[in-house]
Every structure is written in structure tokens, then in C-alpha cells.
Amino acid sequence: MNIQAIYQLYKEFPTVVTDSRKLEPNSLFFALKGDNFNGNEYALQALKKGAKYAIVDQEIDNDNESIIKVDNVLDCLQKLANFHRNQLSIPIIGITGTNGKTTTKELLHIVLSKKYNVLATEGNFNNHIGVPLTLLKITEQHEMAIIEMGANHNGEIKDLCKICNPTIGLVTNTGIAHLEGFGSIKNIIKTKSYLYKSVQNNSGINFLLTENENIIDYLGRKYKFIEYSCSNSSINNYGFGNVKDSLLRFKLVNISGYKGEPISIRTKMIGLYNQTNILAAISISNYFNVNIKQIVSALEDYTPNNNRSQLKKTSRNELILDAYNANPTSVENAIQNFRNIKHSNKILILGDMFELGSSSQEQHQKIVELIRDSNLNSILIGEAFWKTNISSPLITKYRQLNQVLNSSQIIKISQSLILIKGSRGMQLERLIDSL
Numbered sequence: 001m002n003i004q005a006i007y008q009l010y011k012e013f014p015t016v017v018t019d020s021r022k023l024e025p026n027s028l029f030f031a032l033k034g035d036n037f038n039g040n041e042y043a044l045q046a047l048k049k050g051a052k053y054a055i056v057d058q059e060i061d062n063d064n065e066s067i068i069k070v071d072n073v074l075d076c077l078q079k080l081a082n083f084h085r086n087q088l089s090i091p092i093i094g095i096t097g098t099n100g101k102t103t104t105k106e107l108l109h110i111v112l113s114k115k116y117n118v119l120a121t122e123g124n125f126n127n128h129i130g131v132p133l134t135l136l137k138i139t140e141q142h143e144m145a146i147i148e149m150g151a152n153h154n155g156e157i158k159d160l161c162k163i164c165n166p167t168i169g170l171v172t173n174t175g176i177a178h179l180e181g182f183g184s185i186k187n188i189i190k191t192k193s194y195l196y197k198s199v200q201n202n203s204g205i206n207f208l209l210t211e212n213e214n215i216i217d218y219l220g221r222k223y224k225f226i227e228y229s230c231s232n233s234s235i236n237n238y239g240f241g242n243v244k245d246s247l248l249r250f251k252l253v254n255i256s257g258y259k260g261e262p263i264s265i266r267t268k269m270i271g272l273y274n275q276t277n278i279l280a281a282i283s284i285s286n287y288f289n290v291n292i293k294q295i296v297s298a299l300e301d302y303t304p305n306n307n308r309s310q311l312k313k314t315s316r317n318e319l320i321l322d323a324y325n326a327n328p329t330s331v332e333n334a335i336q337n338f339r340n341i342k343h344s345n346k347i348l349i350l351g352d353m354f355e356l357g358s359s360s361q362e363q364h365q366k367i368v369e370l371i372r373d374s375n376l377n378s379i380l381i382g383e384a385f386w387k388t389n390i391s392s393p394l395i396t397k398y399r400q401l402n403q404v405l406n407s408s409q410i411i412k413i414s415q416s417l418i419l420i421k422g423s424r425g426m427q428l429e430r431l432i433d434s435l
Helices: 003-012 039-048 073-085 101-112 130-135 156-164 185-201 213-219 272-287 292-301 328-340 357-374 428-434
Strands: 028-030 053-056 067-069 092-096 118-120 144-148 168-171 205-209 225-229 238-244 247-253 263-270 310-313 318-322 346-351 377-381 395-398 417-421
Touching: 003 073, 028 039, 028 073, 039 053, 053 073, 073 130, 073 156, 092 101, 092 156, 092 185, 101 118, 101 144, 101 272, 101 292, 130 144, 130 156, 156 185, 168 185, 168 272, 185 205, 185 213, 205 272, 225 272, 263 272, 263 292, 272 292, 272 328, 318 428, 328 346, 328 357, 328 417, 346 357, 346 428, 357 377, 357 395, 417 428
Parallel strands: 028 053, 053 067, 092 144, 092 168, 118 144, 168 205, 205 225, 225 238, 318 417, 346 377, 346 417, 377 395
Antiparallel strands: 238 247, 247 263, 310 318
16 A cells, blocks of 8 residues: 555544554554564554554565554554655754753644644654654644654654755754764754754754854755844844843843833743843744743743752752753853852752763763863763762762662751753653652
8 A cells, every 4th residue: 555545544543553462443453673673463453453554564464454564563653654744835844952952843833823823743753753643633723833853873863854845944063962973063053054954955044043153054045044042132133131040031132023122021930041042042043933921921820840950948948950861062151051050959860861872971071071161060870980980079970860869878968959961861850759
């Protein structure tokens, strides 16, 4: 059965499911394979649970008309998503970057939703499976879509762009992350920058942070951009002024098309590193003619969640929980922001940064030296941090998280502001109940 024929089935039964445990009646079940599972084995079970059709790539039951065999289920899913995308005439906003892409997506979603019916990537469904599944959720009621695109290997953004054909492009930044897959920062820049090439090929509009010198040096000025800046608003369409406090409170200046006085915005977001995420959302929303008052209202109402720069209060302490993910660039930014926050008793808790390959120990040692130079009371957790050389009495290290939970050092902490940051696999949110 070809893609056009499968698309006709999708039009009749538009709910696509890849997990047999989450089936909905009259859905299409795509039997994907993974390292530890084979969806083909659950195809008949999916049909019994209410799936209308099961798309498989192994022999299951030749007499069952609800079984559709294709050469490769993942390839079929991606081609179906691309076929559906090509029937759409709405803006498709692609967002990628080393850090900030999920936060920027969420900010942009709440702001654009003030005026439009917007579909956005759920959570971090931003890979070769998540992107097509997101595209297949776009209905005739949606007026635009925001597609987050992640990558941990060379060429992945190019592959995702071929599926979603974005017409608006934003690379939040390019920093050190996933070196195990990319091999070098140059490869990271090359991979992320492909989004801009794809958008330009689609005659779309690209947005660029002027301070993103890595991108500018790589691409030169051969691409057309709408630029925004956090430091030099006089030469750009958008800019910040007077950023202050641990919670981002600032004045927005130099907004394209806005002639009034600078507007004060009081967000619930922590960390100056979030200002670029906020300004990106403002820039794109302003391009789509969202009223400035609606933009401000949406930004002020937004509360971070999912362990991303969340401010939490316990009975003893105040926590900045940023334990969703970590890489050398995001950790460095978090430390620099944390040391500038005025508080009488600050404590830094860091977990290992994953997927750094052969440079892992070098990168972890650099973070240790930054902590030492910052004179921060710190607790480091994980195998990589355990192997670093510590030369400060303010730094304590543990090999495993279980050694820290309910330890006397943790239990004694009170009246403190604590930054908790580490890679997702470290599960540092487990510390909350002990603090």
C-alpha cells in the first residue's frame, strides 16, 4: 500500500499511536521497533484493543485485512507525516538549538495562542519519531504549528527538516552538548544551522540572535534574518533594556512597529540565560502581529515547569530546580547567573553531564574550576564529578545520588537558596523531599 492510500486511511482515522498501551478506539497503530522492543509483536493485541489498522513491517497475519505491511514502519510514519504536512498551508515554525529550545517553544506557544489556534510539540517529542507524530496531530482547525527539533548526531536536523519543511526558523544557540554523537562544536553548528538553510529554501523567514556569533561566522551574511539582541538593541528590531533581579524583570525596548514607551515585564522565570528565550518568543509573535499587551500578559503568566528553572519552596529552603537536562554550556550559564543572585546562603548541587564522549572528564573539570573560582558552596554528584580534582574546601563530591539522599549534609541545610542542575538521567529532583 502506498503513502497516498495510507493517507486516505489517516484522513478517516486521524489518531496515530505507536504505544499499544496508549491505544484509542479507531486509531492507526504503527508498530515501531526499538533497541528493547518490537512493535510488530503487539500488532494483533493493538487491533483487539480497538485500533482500526496496524502498520507493520514483518509477516503477522496475511488474512487480516486490518494488518498493513510496509517495508519499514518508521520510514512509513515519516513519509505519512511529510505527506500530511505538504497538504497544509499554515506556517510551520521550526525551533532547534543546544539550550533553550523547549522553553522558547513553550513561551512562543502561549504567546501566539493569544491570537491563533496553535499546535506545539508536546514535552520534548523532538526526534525522528516525535516530529512526525506532532505533524500528524495538526488538524484543519490549527492556524500554525511549532515544531521543536532536537539532535545528538550529525545531520539529524537536516533529516527532520525534510519531514516538516519549516517556513519559520529559529536556532536558539549553539553550545557544547552531545559531543559523543557530534564529535566537535563545529559539527554542532553545522547540524543546527541546517534549519536556516531549509527555511530559506522554502522562501520562509529566519530569526537570529545577534549575539549568536557561532552561527553568523559559519553562515556569513548570505541568509536573510530578522534579528533580535539582548545587548545592542539600537541595531536590531528587538532588544532588552535594564534586565535585573534573579526573577527576570526588565524593560522591553525598540520593538518593531511599536512607538510607545519601553514596556516593563515582570516574569516568573529565573536566570538571565532565559532572556534570549523570552526575546525570541517576542520577536516571532510580534512578526505574526500579536498585540504587545497580549505578549506581555502571556509572558507574565507563564510559570516554568517540568524541572526547568522552577522556583520551589520547601519548609526549610528555596530551590531553583533545573534538573531536566545539563551540558557544559547550560551549566556554565546557570552557575554564572546563580553567583550573581544576592542571597546570604547559596548552595550549588550539580549532577553529571551525559553524552560528552571522550571530552567528559575535561568538561567536568572545567565546571569544577568555575565553581572554585566562584566561591560557591557546592555538592557534586556522579561518576564523572567523582573523578575530578577538587581543590576547594567549599566543594563536596559524591559518587552516587543515593549517598546524598537523607545524608547529614543535606538534612542540615536550611534557610538556603539552592540551585539543582544535572542531566535527566541523574534524577536530581529526588533531592527535593530531603531539602
